[in-house]
Amino acid sequence: MTAPPTLPKFRQQLILAVLMLCSLLIWLDNTVLSATLETLADPTRGLGANPGQLQWATGSYTLAFATLMFSAGALGDRFGHRTVFSSGLVIFAGSSLWAAYASDAGQLITARAAMGVGSALITPAMMAILMWTFTGPARAAAIGIFSTSAGVGMAAGPVLAGFLLDHFWWGSVFLINVPVAVLALVGLAVLVPNFRSPTLRPLDPAGMLLSISGLVALAYGLIRAGQVEVWSRTDVWAPIVAGLILLAVFVLVELRVKVPSFDPRLFAQRTFGGGNVALGLLLFGVAAITFYNAFYLQGALGFSPMKAGLANIPTAFGALAGAPLASRLVRRLSLRLVTVPALTVAALTMGGYGFLGLQTPLVWIEILLLIQGLSIGMVIGPVTAALISDLPLEQAGAGSAVTNTVRQTGSVIGIAVGGTIMSIEYRRAIEPSLEGAPGPVQDQARVSAEQARHVATGIHRPTLAQAADNAFIHAMHVGAGWIAVTALLGAAVLLITLPALGKKKRPIPEPDYEEARSSV
Incomplete structure (x- = not known):
């Protein structure tokens, strides 16, 4: 047909x-x-x-x-x-x-x-x-x-x-x-x-294989670093280097293909390239901070899964409200004036996890999550819509593929790096509390706060469970700081690459909820 x-x-x-x-x-x-x-x-x-x-x-x-x-x-x-x-x-x-x-x-x-x-x-x-x-x-x-x-x-x-x-x-x-x-x-x-x-697009098996291999190798090395805590080991740096090389080859291959599935040439356009880099950095932060959120609410604070799920609703509602709000503001102001402050606020809310603790009232957590979702929604929808609408119609499909791939890649690397920081800092913080404990207990407690709480219950040592909670909070604080810096870098990229004044040639299309997905 x-x-x-x-x-x-x-x-x-x-x-x-x-x-x-x-x-x-x-x-x-x-x-x-x-x-x-x-x-x-x-x-x-x-x-x-x-x-x-x-x-x-x-x-x-x-x-x-x-x-x-x-x-x-x-x-x-x-x-x-x-x-x-x-x-x-x-x-x-x-x-x-x-x-x-x-x-x-x-x-x-x-x-x-x-x-x-x-x-x-x-x-x-x-x-x-x-x-x-x-x-x-x-x-x-x-x-x-x-x-x-x-x-x-x-x-x-x-x-x-x-x-x-x-x-x-x-x-x-x-x-x-x-x-x-x-x-x-x-x-x-x-x-x-x-x-x-009626028009068949060519398949790109070489590009697909190179991109998968490169990302898998890069993610493996980053995650492995969190498990062994030594970056000089061959099983850490070698996959990272191999992954970067494979991804570089992937870009070179795509540059030589007449109709590439992933077109790196689009990054030569300042607004498109900068906007995608900023989105990738934002999604990096969102994926990492969401990973922390799950362990903070259910682990450190002891929320039931249902209570934790209800606690995260403000993030979703904020993201859904943020996209249409930003779209209206962009019509009156400019994309840069709306999204740079919004991404800055999003970065600060990620850094705000550095001030959460075991006794933080739930209302403050909910306010933080609401502002975070709202600010993220005000960035992703309008920026994505603007990037695609700014391309010629014949490049819209390729541009959409690039944008989606960059966002998902940012999420993969964010989970890898954010989880690795959490693992390394947790083990450093829990170590003093393991002195005098049996060897198997120490080994299990070093794995994660969840494992430490489990073994603490088995040996009737509540102080170990408390130490695990404190170690996790410390790790979350350190990770939140680095995540905030990464997201702030995204705001800086938008500030540099987006035009100061909005284009009046054609309105930016209304972003849909699909572009607010990063808030969960």
Whole structure:
């Protein structure tokens, strides 16, 4: 099928409902894992995963998503977007089932990577089907309605995860994906034509392989540094160097390809290049601080999963309010005048974690999370929309692929670096409290605060649990400082690269909720 058919309005509405269901599924999965990290770290209730394994459980999904998504659209052009969409749903459902019954952290990491593959196939196909199904004014209305699924997922995800973890075992947060995916598959088969583009985009297997290999090697070295605490070891610096070399080769290969999946030439445009660098640095900070948030609320403060999920709702609401607010302000002021202060405030709220402690009142935490979500939403949506709208129409697809890849890569590296800082500083802080403890107790307590609390309960040594809480708080304070500096660097990049005055040629399009995803 090479031209969009004219579908009955009722069928269009049903297709939109199926797409929203799938979008909600992806967003719920993106948010539930952060609420599950503390449980997965517990040796009794979870898998006893160490911080490095939890970093991989989070990062493997994002890494697969980042490196495969820019090739998934080309597959849809060749084989039909419904075919690719359905394949992604099957992979996502099967890997969710695998994750739910994973018997160790290694299986969970692999299953999460497979879930990332499924999401990478689903996401471009969703938007393609939406664009083929609706035309004219109906398309704009459909996109607006479709975007609300992201908002629902962002707000409901942590609460749903909290409910499931309070009443069932940890695997239930993944198992719930399966019936939703099956329902979506039925809807796709019955309602959606197999749209495909008359112009085939070339596949880029060399670029895909180089980007995956480079990011995996880089992330491995960074995470390994947190486990061994010695940067001079070969198993730390060698993967980092190899990863950087592979990524450099990836850029060179893409520069030589006539129609690259990831076009580095776009970075030569000052605004586009600077805006993407700033978004990558912001997403670095968001991913790292979200990783800390899970262990702070459920671990150090002892919140139940449900209470922690409810506590994080202000972040989602702030992000959803921030995007449309910034869009209105940009029309009156300029993109730089709106987003540079907003990114600065976001960086300061990340640094604000350096002032949180074991006795901090919940109301102050909620205010911090609300301001953080609001400021992040005021940056990501408007900047992304401006970057894409500033490109010629024929480069919009390539620009979108670059922006999405940079954002996801920032998240992967943020989790790796943020988790490594936390592990190193925690071990340094807990060490004095382990003097006189048996060797096995010391070894377990050094792994993480969760392991220390578990062993402290077993040997009836509450002072060790208290020491673990204090060591974690110290590690969080140190990490928050570095995360804030990174995000402030992003604000500086925006200040330098964005034009001082907004362009009056064409308005910046209204950003949708999809661009506020980083707040969770």
